[in-house]
Amino acid sequence: QTGYVTLDKGYKNTGATQSAITFLDGEEGILRYRGYSIEDLADKASFLEVAYLLIYGELPTQQQYAEFEDSIRRHTMVNEDMRKIFEGFPNNAHPMGVLSSLVSALSAFYPDSYDEKAPDQTQMHIIRLLAKLPTIATWSFKKSQGHPVNYPKNQLDYCSNFLHMMFALPVEDYQVDPVVSSALNKLLILHADHEQNCSTSTVRLVGSSRANIYSSISAGINALWGPLHGGANQEVIEMLEEIKANGGDVAKYVEMAKNAKTTGFRLFGFGHRVYKNFDPRARIIKKAADDVLSKLGVNDPVLEIAKGLEEAALHDEYFVSRKLYPNVDFYSGIIYRALGIPTNMFTVMFAIGRLPGWIAQFVEMRTQKEPIGRPRQIYTGATLREFKAIGDR
Numbered sequence: 296q297t298g299y300v301t302l303d304k305g306y307k308n309t310g311a312t313q314s315a316i317t318f319l320d321g322e323e324g325i326l327r328y329r330g331y332s333i334e335d336l337a338d339k340a341s342f343l344e345v346a347y348l349l350i351y352g353e354l355p356t357q358q359q360y361a362e363f364e365d366s367i368r369r370h371t372m373v374n375e376d377m378r379k380i381f382e383g384f385p386n387n388a389h390p391m392g393v394l395s396s397l398v399s400a401l402s403a404f405y406p407d408s409y410d411e412k413a414p415d416q417t418q419m420h421i422i423r424l425l426a427k428l429p430t431i432a433t434w435s436f437k438k439s440q441g442h443p444v445n446y447p448k449n450q451l452d453y454c455s456n457f458l459h460m461m462f463a464l465p466v467e468d469y470q471v472d473p474v475v476s477s478a479l480n481k482l483l484i485l486h487a488d489h490e491q492n493c494s495t496s497t498v499r500l501v502g503s504s505r506a507n508i509y510s511s512i513s514a515g516i517n518a519l520w521g522p523l524h525g526g527a528n529q530e531v532i533e534m535l536e537e538i539k540a541n542g543g544d545v546a547k548y549v550e551m552a553k554n555a556k557t558t559g560f561r562l563f564g565f566g567h568r569v570y571k572n573f574d575p576r577a578r579i580i581k582k583a584a585d586d587v588l589s590k591l592g593v594n595d596p597v598l599e600i601a602k603g604l605e606e607a608a609l610h611d612e613y614f615v616s617r618k619l620y621p622n623v624d625f626y627s628g629i630i631y632r633a634l635g636i637p638t639n640m641f642t643v644m645f646a647i648g649r650l651p652g653w654i655a656q657f658v659e660m661r662t663q664k665e666p667i668g669r670p671r672q673i674y675t676g677a678t679l680r681e682f683k684a685i686g687d688r
């Protein structure tokens with residue numbers, strides 16, 4: 296500590312703001328959105344109800360929900376010129392890179408979003424983001440398959456529309472299986488907000504300079520992509536597949552993780568900055584994984600490997616002493632895969648779920664008129680030096 300600056304790398308002990316949106320208790324493993332428990336919401340609500348709750352602070356009435364859902368439904372199409380930007384990506388472009396680029400590009404189609412003198416259209420931009428993200432997200436998958444993209448269908452609900460755009464083909468319609476759409480609904484709810492995590496703090500920091508909402512959300516998508524954050528759900532499945540390919544010996548991987556300093560290996564899907572107990576979302580997703588896979592008649596050996604890995608880690612001093620438990624990313628990929636969603640789309644699913652949380656936090660930051668974010672530092676560089684002409688160096 297020098298003078299008035301306290302160094303707090305990773306902001307482990309710094310409160311960046313006051314927020315009324317999401318409550319976490321890391322010791323007890325509690326998560327609530329606007330006071331409602333995640334267990335209740337995951338079981339009883341629709342994803343759009345939770346989006347409404349996070350953004351506007353209350354669960355919607357029947358009337359409010361119908362208007363919200365209808366206005367989203369009427370904005371699911373994307374300006375056809377966006378397709379030209381999209382066509383420029385190579386087929387193997389990672390969907391997260393495509394998503395953040397196209398969300399940022401949306402600001403070009405709605406210039407009032409960055410025109411300080413234009414009347415405030417934030418409500419419209421909220422609807423556009425919620426409506427268009429799923430449409431844009433499915434484009435990457437279709438292109439990677441060499442298939443034509445699908446247009447949204449107004450008669451479908453939010454989750455069914457996403458599944459339709461992902462899996463429908465010109466040669467055959469796609470029948471949405473209610474087991475699949477309700478599993479997706481639950482997963483999106485569980486990812487919807489998580490107070491001041493890395494990507495949400497990014498959205499707030501970028502938005503605090505009065506950058507437009509599309510650029511701020513795009514920045515959040517990029518932060519989420521990192522393997523230590525939302526990208527972990529893709530890493531988990533790749534790790535579990537590797538363990539399976541190596542004969543399923545979880546003990547070896549637990550040992551490798553314990554020697555992270557030399558092996559550089561981490562058990563993806565384990566550990567959390569705040570939860571020093573079970574991540575309540577992981578509990579719900581683990582249970583849902585058994586339920587969904589058996590309902591779909593899917594037998595995925597990596598589910599047993601995941602459970603074996605969890606069992607081994609939770610009985611190992613290294614993990615117990617560091618309070619490393621499975622987090623939201625540990626089991627989610629197993630369900631996504633059972634729904635037919637490919638691994639490189641897992642973090643995109645996280646982004647679709649987290650979008651209402653990012654929006655709610657962006658709006659709260661603006662409503663509370665938060666100052667521009669600008670942390671200080673402890674300077675450790677050179678003291679004053681005389682400049683030398685290049686010939687004298």
Ligand code: SDX
Pocket residue numbers: 305488489491492493522523524525527552553555560561562563564565566567568569617619622623624
């Ligand atoms: C998400 O913040 C959020 O809320 C995020 C999130 C959300 O909803 O927004 O919950 C979503 O990002 C979940 C986390 C997904 N990431 C992973 O699963 C990647 C693996 N996990 C780790 O990288 C780590 O646990 C973090 C990034 C999640 C948390 O990192 P911290 O809080 O900075 O903890 P740390 O790295 O300081 O670890 C403390 C100790 C270290 O050992 P020592 O230096 O004390 O000897 O625990 C060890 C770490 O080496 N450790 C692990 C480990 N995670 C931490 N060792 C092995 N395997 C792991 N997974």
